[in-house]
Amino acid sequence: MRRLTNYLARLFATDALVLFGIVCLLLWLVNCLRSFDVVSVKGQGFVTLAVQALYTMPQLALAFFYICVGIGLVRALTALQNSHELHIIHTSKGVNGLWRAAGVVTGVAVLAVLLFAHWVEPHANRKFSELSASVAADLVSSTLRPGRFTQVTPGVILLIGGREGAGEIREFFADDRRSPETRRTFIAESAQISSDGQNYVLELRNGSLQYVQEDGRYSEVRFTRYDLSVDSLSQPLAFGDSLAERDSFELLSEAAATGQLSEPAMQRLLDRSAEALRVIAICLFALAIAAFPSGRRARIPVPLEAVVMLVAFGERGIGTYSPLGVGTGAVVLIVLSGGILAYRLWPRRPRSIAA
Template identity: 60%
Template sequence: MKRLTAYLVRLFVMDALILFGVLCALLWMVNCLRSFDVVSVKGQSALVLGIQALYTMPPLAIAFFYVCIGIGLVRALQALQISRELHIIHINYGLPSLWRASAVVAGAGVLGVLVLSNFIEPYANRQLNALNASIAADLVSSTLRPGRFTQVTPGVVLLIGGRAADGEISEFFADDRRDPEVRRTYIATSARVATDGQNYVLELRDGTLQNSAADGRFSEVSFMRYDVNVETLAQAISYVDPRSEKDSVELVTTALSSGEWDEGLTMLLANRSAEGLRVIGIAMVALALAGFPSGRRTRIAMPLEAVVLLIAFAERGLSAYSPLGAATGALGMIGVAGAVIIWRTRPRRAGEVLA
């Protein structure tokens, strides 16, 4: 790698990493504040609070990862223009080094975001669900106070009449309103939390299960024993796609062995892969915006960082509503930015250059 290329890579990477680190720290603190009920209501330690907030970070980190790369590139290129180094690069035929440095940063960004989306996020989802189940099991088995309604997760409220020294719970009541279509109520004379080493199970005895539908239908089932997976009570929503807990290699291996490739699996893999295209697109946008020196002065100068944010917002909106898939916006950025770069690097006459 040439010295100029290495110098530019170092500038681009430092600006992007600093911004990414600051945003990660801020969002982690915000997640801690949002989940503070783990400490204040559910009786867990501050360490559990921090770990829970950490497991919720990968989806957020993926969402703004490519934005940090774009803003980092723009800031570094603007600094080069202010110091006139960008002018020297263009005059002294240093454009190949600029392209190589941008390609190295974009390539590293693609690798990083694909690792995040295909491996780290599924692992974090799996650990978060297990932690939530453990918190719910601890809440049910030891933290619940007799005669006090306690919210395990938004939409799920528990109440117990008493708890014996051996962990036996008397007069168990649970109200589940997470599903807007069906309200489910568990009522049991006694209950106990058990585990098979991997999952926590709530064993209900001598009770009823009541279902109230939104259209007014009501059903009730009596039971002598009914086992409820504690994880189902701990989740913020009634259903979590188990594929979100599996990395892409595991999903592809399973699909190849079974021969079943459904639309949901294809869409999930495409969404994870689209993050890499977003990094390439935003890097090309940054080059198109700030990679060429300009002597023009505007009365109202709009920060290029804000332009990158607006472009990223538009890309997300286009990808979300496009019937062509999640990569639509990224491909649009690549196409438009590529056209601008080609136009700005076209051979021009001396008079046109001076103008």
């Protein structure tokens, strides 16, 4: 039975990993194509483009990982069905090996998705922010052309009048329209980029900061010096999600030091842990629909891979719109799959043949 377990586990894992690798490669290429024009306008090369697209991959990989695992299980079980190996497994009392193999693959997938959700994705988000700030600093300090409006990120437009020695910038202008409630405009006679080793700061001198509210109200603040974080100009949103760049170990360490865990941090930990429920749910569903041999031929054959995709789409929709949290859809799918498995595993009396 151990050989059967190892054979089935390798079969399940191989199909899932091959599909996941293909999906990741396609998503990375799509990200590169989407960012190519923006990065090239900012004067950056292909390496920067490739790394920036790579840092956005963990979040996308989490969205597709459990689906790839479910499709991998279904594809492997369908191949066993077509080769009649699945019939042999059930008739030769090898079902326990099948369950053990599925349990091993599910357990490894759960550990992998927890590692991605709690550690890899936050670090990738942090690196992406640092790279975006570095690109924006390079754009302002050396790449930005005098007298030409340039978009740093959607909603932020920069303009400089000229350059001088030691990185000095004359006649700096920045228009920030990312927030639908407030429009900010920075105007300064001169500016200079500086760094403390971790963050880039734009030192504005002799200028003004203008605010225009959604209702049309206008206000202006004049300054002799204003330090503006380049990171605040390089993000797609005016107010970023700081928790997205902090891994769960940092959040738990802070909670242990302060003696309390904030509600947003608790919700973020629960949302990240819900990814494990999705893996368990989709694996149970794959077993429920494909782990049992059948001699029936459907009039209209429906690919089980498509069924898994549709069910995953429904699970994601329930989790997104449910007031109970993102794990609601996974819990519903676990209950549904458990019911199907219990029904198919329930012992039945053999039918008597009438004389």
